[in-house]
Amino acid sequence: MLGKYQGSGRSGAFDWYFQRISGIALVIGLFAHFVVLHFLTDPPLTYAKVMARLSSPIWKTFDIAFLIFAVYHALNGFKMIIDDYVHAPTLRSLLDRNVVGGSHCFLCYGIFNHC
Amino acid sequence: MKKVVFQPKVRYRLHPGYIAWILHRVTGVLLGLYLFLHIWVIHHIAQGEESFNSVMAVVNSPFFHLLEIGLVGTVAYHAVNGLRVFFIDYGNLARRDLFRKATYVTFAVSIVLMVIGAIPMVKAVLFGH
Numbered sequence: 116m117l118g119k120y121q122g123s124g125r126s127g128a129f130d131w132y133f134q135r136i137s138g139i140a141l142v143i144g145l146f147a148h149f150v151v152l153h154f155l156t157d158p159p160l161t162y163a164k165v166m167a168r169l170s171s172p173i174w175k176t177f178d179i180a181f182l183i184f185a186v187y188h189a190l191n192g193f194k195m196i197i198d199d200y201v202h203a204p205t206l207r208s209l210l211d212r213n214v215v216g217g218s219h220c221f222l223c224y225g226i227f228n229h230c
Numbered sequence: 231m232k233k234v235v236f237q238p239k240v241r242y243r244l245h246p247g248y249i250a251w252i253l254h255r256v257t258g259v260l261l262g263l264y265l266f267l268h269i270w271v272i273h274h275i276a277q278g279e280e281s282f283n284s285v286m287a288v289v290n291s292p293f294f295h296l297l298e299i300g301l302v303g304t305v306a307y308h309a310v311n312g313l314r315v316f317f318i319d320y321g322n323l324a325r326r327d328l329f330r331k332a333t334y335v336t337f338a339v340s341i342v343l344m345v346i347g348a349i350p351m352v353k354a355v356l357f358g359h
Contacts, residue, residue: 153350
């Protein structure tokens with residue numbers, strides 16, 4: 116009953132589509148992230164070097180967008196795994212709702228670190 | 231009593247596409263867990279210079295650099311295989327004559343990317359900071 120109308124009861128079309136969109140965004144973003152941090156920044160990575168980059172609004176926008184895509188992609192992946200293996204509707208709905216709620220908390224936590 | 235509508239297949243044949251799927255799922259879970267760890271480590275930047283540099287000192291040890299090589303491989307595989315899935319959906323990689331080749335190419339490319347990505351970590355282990 117619960118599972119039919121909530122959580123995994125949605126069609127999931129948006130989740131499927133946006134998993135691909137965020138995936139492509141992450142491939143591009145992660146490549147930039149990796150090259151900048153490991154090839155273009157002299158090791159070791161320190162507070163001063165990270166703060167110098169974070170003071171630029173462009174980098175901050177990039178980082179927050181990257182974070183949103185990463186959290187969405189990861190938590191939606193967990194949701195897909197739950198939907199694959201948990202078939203009891205109430206438990207599935209409960210777990211899915213926890214994943215959705217958890218991802219919002221997690222996202223706020225991540226964005227808070229940029230402020 | 232639970233009615234069995236159909237008997238599920240007990241085992242699937244381990245063809246390359248299935249191995250690619252298993253690896254994609256396993257690396258996905260690992261990356262999701264890593265994302266939690268990563269955001270927790272980086273959140274120290276909101277707590278000031280001392281806090282951040284002390285946590286970075288832990289992460290800059292040779293042991294973590296070796297783990298990072300595994301991380302690069304995990305990310306590289308998940309990214310390349312994700313692109314393969316994308317081109318199955320929107321390109322022609324589902325074609326019978328291309329599917330298996332594309333899967334092998336995915337494995338090969340991710341190994342190459344892992345080796346390239348490991349360069350900064352190996353340098354850090356060998357020469358320190």
